[in-house]
Amino acid sequence: MRRIDALNQLHVVTNQIAKSLEIVSPSMDDQGSEQLEGINHMITRREETIKLLDEAMVKEGKNWTEDEQGLLQQLNILEETIQPKLSELYAAFSDQMRRLQNGKAAANKYKSAAYTDGAFFDQRK
Structure with a gap:
């Protein structure tokens, strides 16, 4: 190339x-996974294109034309x-992961408790 x-x-x-990032909301609650996967795919394509550019620069050198500079x-x-x-x-993604981990930890703590005849007994020591 x-x-x-x-x-x-x-x-x-x-x-x-x-353009994709313009329409993506920073609130992770509003995102469909397909939007984020699409952006991730485009970033991967960009990385591959940069590798092709590096190969072309080895062949053609680093003296940029006016069009290339533009x-x-x-x-x-x-x-x-x-x-x-x-x-x-x-x-936003990191924050959502943190909230998910906190919820998971709370659920695990609740699992270790006992609930009998309408009374809640905490099994933790």
Whole structure:
């Protein structure tokens, strides 16, 4: 693959990620797993495209043409919008996982208790 083609493909995939992140709500309660899986798939495609770009740069060198420099500037702008959104999404996901673990711990504590004839006996020592 030529370097300009890899850059164009990288631009397309990065643009798709940015557009997908615009419609994703940071509240994990509102997300369908298919939206998050789609973003994850696009990030994987982007990573593969970066590898292709690296290979093309080895073959063609690192002297960028004007068109390539323009694409690189656009990629830089997209990256500046994507990073905060991904960080926000990661924080929301981490918070949801923490709440899930807290609920799981509470459920496990409740399981170890006994309930007999309308009375609750805590078995913990």
